[in-house]
Amino acid sequence: MVVGWRRLASGVILAVSFFLLAAGPLAAAEAPDLLPLLEAFDHPTLGEAVNVSGLRLQGPHASFVLESGRAAPVSAGDRIVGLFFEGRGAFEYLSADPIEAPVVVFNAKKGSSLKPEKTADGIRLQDSFKRLLWLTAGNPLPELSGSPAPPLADAFRKHRDKFGRIHAPPLSHDFAIQRIDAPDAPLIWAELDGGREDLLYVFDGTDDPAEGLATLNSSESNETLLRRYLWLAPLSVQPIGRDPRDPPKPRFLLTDVDVRLQASAGNDAKLTVVETLVPQDRPARALRIDADSIVYAQAGSNLEERFEKVRRVTDESGRVLPFDHRLDELVVALAEPAPVGQPLKLRFEIDGDFLVRPRGDSYWELGIWPWFPVPPLSGQAYTFRSEVRVPEPFVPFAPGKTLRRAKEGAENVLETKIDTPIQFAVILAGRYDMEEIERDGVTIRVATYALDNPRGRKNLMQIASEVISYYQGFLGPFPFPELNILEINDYGYGQAPPATMFITKEAFDPLAGDMSRYEAQETAKIFAHEIAHQYWGIVVRIPSQEEQWLAESFAEYCSSLFIRDRRSAAMATKIAKQWRHGAGIAGDAAPIPLANRVWITDDARKRAAIRTGLLYDKGPLLLADLHKQVGDEAFRAFLRSCQTTLGWKFGTTKEIARLLQAASGRDFMPFFEKYYWGVEMPKD
Numbered sequence: 001m002v003v004g005w006r007r008l009a010s011g012v013i014l015a016v017s018f019f020l021l022a023a024g025p026l027a028a029a030e031a032p033d034l035l036p037l038l039e040a041f042d043h044p045t046l047g048e049a050v051n052v053s054g055l056r057l058q059g060p061h062a063s064f065v066l067e068s069g070r071a072a073p074v075s076a077g078d079r080i081v082g083l084f085f086e087g088r089g090a091f092e093y094l095s096a097d098p099i100e101a102p103v104v105v106f107n108a109k110k111g112s113s114l115k116p117e118k119t120a121d122g123i124r125l126q127d128s129f130k131r132l133l134w135l136t137a138g139n140p141l142p143e144l145s146g147s148p149a150p151p152l153a154d155a156f157r158k159h160r161d162k163f164g165r166i167h168a169p170p171l172s173h174d175f176a177i178q179r180i181d182a183p184d185a186p187l188i189w190a191e192l193d194g195g196r197e198d199l200l201y202v203f204d205g206t207d208d209p210a211e212g213l214a215t216l217n218s219s220e221s222n223e224t225l226l227r228r229y230l231w232l233a234p235l236s237v238q239p240i241g242r243d244p245r246d247p248p249k250p251r252f253l254l255t256d257v258d259v260r261l262q263a264s265a266g267n268d269a270k271l272t273v274v275e276t277l278v279p280q281d282r283p284a285r286a287l288r289i290d291a292d293s294i295v296y297a298q299a300g301s302n303l304e305e306r307f308e309k310v311r312r313v314t315d316e317s318g319r320v321l322p323f324d325h326r327l328d329e330l331v332v333a334l335a336e337p338a339p340v341g342q343p344l345k346l347r348f349e350i351d352g353d354f355l356v357r358p359r360g361d362s363y364w365e366l367g368i369w370p371w372f373p374v375p376p377l378s379g380q381a382y383t384f385r386s387e388v389r390v391p392e393p394f395v396p397f398a399p400g401k402t403l404r405r406a407k408e409g410a411e412n413v414l415e416t417k418i419d420t421p422i423q424f425a426v427i428l429a430g431r432y433d434m435e436e437i438e439r440d441g442v443t444i445r446v447a448t449y450a451l452d453n454p455r456g457r458k459n460l461m462q463i464a465s466e467v468i469s470y471y472q473g474f475l476g477p478f479p480f481p482e483l484n485i486l487e488i489n490d491y492g493y494g495q496a497p498p499a500t501m502f503i504t505k506e507a508f509d510p511l512a513g514d515m516s517r518y519e520a521q522e523t524a525k526i527f528a529h530e531i532a533h534q535y536w537g538i539v540v541r542i543p544s545q546e547e548q549w550l551a552e553s554f555a556e557y558c559s560s561l562f563i564r565d566r567r568s569a570a571m572a573t574k575i576a577k578q579w580r581h582g583a584g585i586a587g588d589a590a591p592i593p594l595a596n597r598v599w600i601t602d603d604a605r606k607r608a609a610i611r612t613g614l615l616y617d618k619g620p621l622l623l624a625d626l627h628k629q630v631g632d633e634a635f636r637a638f639l640r641s642c643q644t645t646l647g648w649k650f651g652t653t654k655e656i657a658r659l660l661q662a663a664s665g666r667d668f669m670p671f672f673e674k675y676y677w678g679v680e681m682p683k684d
């Protein structure tokens with residue numbers, strides 16, 4: 001699926017005052033009400049059309065020329081907020097960020113019919129348009145003067161219907177946040193229709209200021225439920241006023257999550273979440289946060305839509321706050337400005353039929369998707385507490401130290417807590433049998449699904465304790481007192497949220513303990529990768545998708561060290577060969593930090609191969625190369641210092657480069673520029 005627009009441009013704050021001056025001083029008066037504001041932007045109205053020619057509109061790296069046609073002012077409520085145009089128009093966009101240049105060219109060529117042009121200033125993209133909706137705030141509006149023209153109402157309605165199908169939070173959320181929380185910040189939203197490509201251009205200065213361009217695509221799925229949407233594929237996302245090598249600054253830091261989940265025996269559940277959020281940089285009047293409202297479940301041969309609805313949001317004084325929950329975003333207006341740096345407690349009451357049992361199986365999973373409200377990655381660093389109640393015979397699992405596991409009436413109850421700041425807390429429950437051992441101070445709990453399989457469990461407890469003891473040797477103490485290893489009734493993958501491992505059923509093959517078998521070595525490798533995530537991606541958190549290699553490439557490389565030292569040197573050599581092959585497939589499509597940006601129309605398999613090639617192959621290849629260059633001792637010291645220095649913090653590649661320099665005495669920034677932020681491949 002296409003990565004959401006906001007997920008790409010996610011983040012937060014501001015250095016674009018040159019744009020702000022033109023808007024004139026905006027009073028810090030009463031913030032407008034959220035719900036009427038949303039209503040006004042959800043149903044903008046059109047004024048009288050006039051003939052226009054040669055009118056020029058501008059964003060920081062974009063220009064729109066309305067060569068000839070008709071235009072009418074667009075109002076939201078009683079304010080004019082932009083214009084709608086039909087006629088002949090020309091559009092030009094410049095990507096001036098050299099890091100994204102390769103993937104701008106790649107996506108334009110493979111994922112659009114635009115012709116990217118390399119210029120001295122960057123990559124230029126050009127298109128024409130027949131219709132343009134241009135909405136703006138914090139910017140001067142163009143003067144519309146000309147002779148009266150026939151009305152544009154029909155064209156406007158059709159245009160709105162089409163662009164309203166984009167699978168992204170509505171534009172009303174952006175404009176409401178701007179008006180309430182950042183009235184001085186510039187915002188431009190432009191929808192271009194009828195050129196070679198249908199395009200969405202957004203310049204958003206409210207949070208992490210960024211400017212971006214995406215194509216609109218019909219769904220690649222056969223599912224009716226997904227085909228009703230248009231999906232955005234990014235051509236360019238340029239941070240403004242921030243080095244793209246630096247992480248986005250969060251608007252809020254989520255520092256504590258307290259979850260109470262009451263599950264039914266069916267699909268329904270009630271969820272109460274109390275969150276502590278800390279505004280960053282400036283007082284906050286409103287909150288924009290990720291929260292999925294639709295969950296899809298396979299029902300026979302089709303997808304079925306399920307809902308997870310936020311019913312009520314209250315603050316610490318019990319005041320009910322106005323909110324709007326649509327698609328995967330929740331907007332909440334606060335009762336009064338929340339001061340910078342001061343914890344703000346919000347309580348979310350949520351319910352719905354969002355307990356999805358894959359293929360009708362006897363388990364459900366609230367996984368690594370936003371099943372409770374979360375800010376973007378750079379804003380997630382929360383301690384966690386859970387209380388989960390599920391009807392028997394389901395057995396619940398939640399991450400962290402077990403405070404209580406009990407049977408109350410016909411319910412199984414579990415309470416857990418984590419005192420270190422994490423992301424990606426998950427809850428799962430189902431027909432499980434479990435057992436646990438304690439090794440090196442860590443409780444390893446293995447749970448098998450549906451069939452009681454003590455031998456499979458014993459093998460996995462053994463492998464897990466071997467891997468943990470190996471990593472403790474050079475990465476430091478295992479980060480959690482308990483690790484849940486949970487069988488997933490499927491094949492071929494593993495996943496590692498905090499203090500948890502989801503692992504598919506082939507790992508539970510009773511013969512997995514026979515280390516001479518290929519399958520057993522594969523299982524050991526997957527285990528070593530997933531357990532490494534507790535260090536890479538969890539102790540060292542990633543602040544954005546751009547730093548995902550700190551999780552995936554580092555876990556993959558550490559797992560290869562385990563294989564080499566504790567299983568088979570021959571297998572380790574084979575793995576290293578695969579890295580070169582996979583990195584070759586990725587080629588120069590994108591640099592590693594933009595692995596998740598790659599887009600090829602109608603070829604999900606190739607897209608995935610390139611992403612894998614960058615994060616799971618080229619990344620480890622770079623680490624292997626650095627390991628060789630600095631030697632075993634310095635490299636292990638480097639990995640250890642990443643854990644101690646960046647432990648329970650956000651990691652960045654800039655920091656990593658600094659720590660490598662400290663461990664080795666050599667400056668590796670040029671190496672990272674070339675091979676990490678650049679698309680070059682190190683030689684053998």
Ligand SMILES: [Zn+2]
Nearest residue numbers: 529533552555
């Ligand atoms: Zn992984």
